[in-house]
Structures are given as structure tokens and as C-alpha cells.
Amino acid sequence: MARRGLDALDGRMLRLLRDRPREGLLEIARQLGVARGTLQARLDRLAGAGVVTGFGPDVDVAALGHVVEAFTTFEVDQPAREAITAHLRGVPQILEARVVTGPGDIWCRIAGTSNQHVQQVIDRVLEVPGVRRSTTVIALSAVIPYRVQPLVDEVAGLAGEPDSRRG
Numbered sequence: 001m002a003r004r005g006l007d008a009l010d011g012r013m014l015r016l017l018r019d020r021p022r023e024g025l026l027e028i029a030r031q032l033g034v035a036r037g038t039l040q041a042r043l044d045r046l047a048g049a050g051v052v053t054g055f056g057p058d059v060d061v062a063a064l065g066h067v068v069e070a071f072t073t074f075e076v077d078q079p080a081r082e083a084i085t086a087h088l089r090g091v092p093q094i095l096e097a098r099v100v101t102g103p104g105d106i107w108c109r110i111a112g113t114s115n116q117h118v119q120q121v122i123d124r125v126l127e128v129p130g131v132r133r134s135t136t137v138i139a140l141s142a143v144i145p146y147r148v149q150p151l152v153d154e155v156a157g158l159a160g161e162p163d164s165r166r167g
């Protein structure tokens with residue numbers, strides 16, 4: 001087993017599940033040369049350990065009309081952080097929020113239909129008591145979209161194996 005309980009079979013399984021999410025476990029087990037029960041047990045173990053966190057479809061927010069992606073940091077009064085976080089959860093355009101170090105206290109990924117829409121989302125957050133100011137950058141393009149498979153491959157000892165999506 002590699003670090004964190006991932007071995008090469010786990011890595012290959014996760015790669016196939018990522019590449020072919022609609023394919024059945026029986027077919028993936030066949031491609032990997034293992035029994036379906038073995039594959040299911042490994043998947044259950046990884047899900048139980050919190051390594052696998054979801055099985056839902058990936059959604060492109062730009063295809064939903066939210067073509068502007070912004071990264072905003074909010075400087076906040078620390079005692080108000082819990083209430084601010086609760087407010088952020090209620091804003092659908094906030095795709096992600098994290099407490100960070102350095103300039104700003106809470107970092108948010110915001111999806112908007114336009115720059116003006118992003119500004120409206122930010123203004124809505126700035127109205128919350130305890131939020132002092134914001135700093136925003138607009139993403140122009142994604143040169144490396146969010147990904148985890150290269151890290152999974154490294155942890156599972158598959159870093160040199162070809163990725164079927166690059167193939």
C-alpha cells in the first residue's frame with residue numbers, strides 16, 4: 001500500500017471512475033482484472049475514509065450562464081466569522097469559501113453572469129455586520145482547471161503511467 005492507504009489498483013480504479021463515471025462497476029472491475037466485490041469493497045473503504053467525497057456529475061457553471069469567475073477575499077471581524085460564514089452559505093453564487101492566512105480572512109470563489117452581477121454578490125456580503133472590506137480578482141481563463149487525479153496518481157505510485165484522457 002502507498003501512503004494514505006492508496007495503492008496502484010485504487011489509483012487505476014479512481015482514474016477509470018473519473019474518466020467513465022457512467023460505466024458500471026462490473027465493467028470497470030473487468031477492465032482492471034478484479035472481481036466486482038473487490039472493487040466495491042475498495043470504493044467503500046475509500047468513501048468511508050473520506051478520500052472519495054462524491055459521485056455526482058460535474059457541472060460547468062459557465063454553461064448555466066455564470067460566465068464570470070471571481071476570487072474575493074473578505075476582511076472580517078474574527079468574532080463575527082461564524083455568522084458571516086452562515087450568511088455566505090445562503091449565497092448561491094459563492095461556490096467555495098475558505099478561511100485563509102495572509103491578506104484577507106475569508107476567500108470566496110464567486111460565479112456571476114456578468115461583472116456587475118459579481119459586484120452585486122460582493123455588495124450583498126459587504127452588508128453583513130463584521131465584514132470590513134473585500135478585494136477581488138476576475139479569472140480570465142483556466143490554464144489548469146481544478147483537478148486531483150495527478151495527485152492521486154502520485155500517491156498511488158502511478159505517476160509514470162499514461163492517463164487515458166491524454167492518450
